[in-house]
Amino acid sequence: MKRHFERQATYCSAFGADLTARLLRQLPDCISPNSALGQRITNWPGDPAPEADNLPLRLAGGLHALLLSAKARDLAPIYRSGAMADAELPAVLRSVLQRHDAELTAFIANAPQTNEVRRAAGLVAAAHWLKAYTGCDLIASELGASAGLNLVFDRFHLAVGQGYGPPDSPVQLTPKWQGSLPPAAPYLLRDAQGCDLAPLDLRQKQDLLRLHAYIWADQPERRARTDAAISLNPPLPKKSSAIEFLRQRLAAPWSRCHLIYSTVAWQYFSKEEKSQITELITTRGAESQAPLAWLRIEADGKSPGAGMRLDLWPEQKRIELGRMDFHGRWITWTAPKPRE
Incomplete structure (x- = not known):
């Protein structure tokens, strides 16, 4: 131990x-x-x-x-x-x-819930890439959403290149950027919902305490960024397993690009649930006429940082977007240019 x-x-x-x-x-x-x-x-x-x-x-x-x-x-x-x-x-x-x-x-009975806001830099970049690729606005489903802070990633500002997202946002994401920039393709996030086995309701004192407790005490700038995201009133995630949540979210057809994502949460799912999630997404993606995208910003056994893997349907195509620091301090963007 x-x-x-x-x-x-x-x-x-x-x-x-x-x-x-x-x-x-x-x-x-x-x-x-x-x-x-x-x-x-x-x-x-x-x-x-x-x-x-x-x-x-x-x-x-x-x-x-x-x-x-x-x-x-x-x-x-x-x-x-x-x-x-x-x-x-x-x-x-x-x-x-x-x-x-x-x-x-x-x-210690419950898994860590850092809900690191800087990881949303990868979400913002991927959303712009997806809009350029599909031409569609987005709906989003987050697995392991904790307090739901990153469900409002469309309201954060990614301050790289020409900038992405509202420039006056209280949440300013400033990762060290390497590689080309994603296309500037403004999108609308029409419906964003998340799930967690133990979602944090920030209206409750104990849940807010738990969120702050997982921010390392010697990093006050992370606390300030988290509180800025809280000020945007993110939606409360549903209390549910990831597989049951996805079964509900994917039960009916969708007309926009449906983005399913997780950021450093996949490791906390059981082997059985991972298998069920993969099978469900693959099946529904192949059946759907509207785009389905599965983004995983997760540890993948490689280094440095986390992989940014995007699977797309109905093309059944995998795009390696690049790599990101586990706390979003840097991003190496290697995604190809979206098709015209």
Whole structure:
């Protein structure tokens, strides 16, 4: 288990979250094997690795939630650079873990929900490419939508090249861009809905806390960007499995380009559900006369970052759009020019 915490710590450092990385490296030796949390971690039913269930990130989120809710003020120095020596960390962590054993055990039951807004840069670019390719406006279905922040990607501004989306948007996406630019093809997003097994209702204090807890404490700019997206009042995702949600969304014919997408959520679906989703989309895509697009911005075993894979029907065509940093800090765009 310790190796999983170390690997997630390495990822955090690579993303500029050194304070969170420091916390993760200390945690494995501070968890009592006889506690409810220790037993839950030891007997984890799935894959605890960062690339799968990501148990280390769940626990880091739980501790951050305790800090944000003022239930564990003694954690505060850990999140301030240089405020606590390494030798002091274990005693503080053991005390917090003991006092909040039940609460942390409950917190890690649900998958991480960062709802990283910067990932929408890939959605905006793909939407313009799709409009240029199909000539159609869009409807959208997001799998693993968390709090639904990226369901309003059409209201974000991608500030690369000539710019894409409303320039006065409170959400400004500024990834480092490599490669050619997508075509400027303004589109209308007529209907955007999402699903999640445990959707976050941002009108509820505890759900808002959970969303903020998964934003690493040493990255306040991510918190500001998230709050800007919240100000746009995104729709609440449906509480549903991805396969049941898609069965409903694809049951009736559609007249526009139907974009199905996920951003770093695919790893949390079971093998069986992945197979069912793939079969359903493939079948309905082949049957439909209107365009169907399946965009996955997901880990694909390659590096750097996540692949941006777009499958299109009725052509049964796969387009590799490029690669994107897992937090949307950069995009390498390799998509071909859309057909005239």
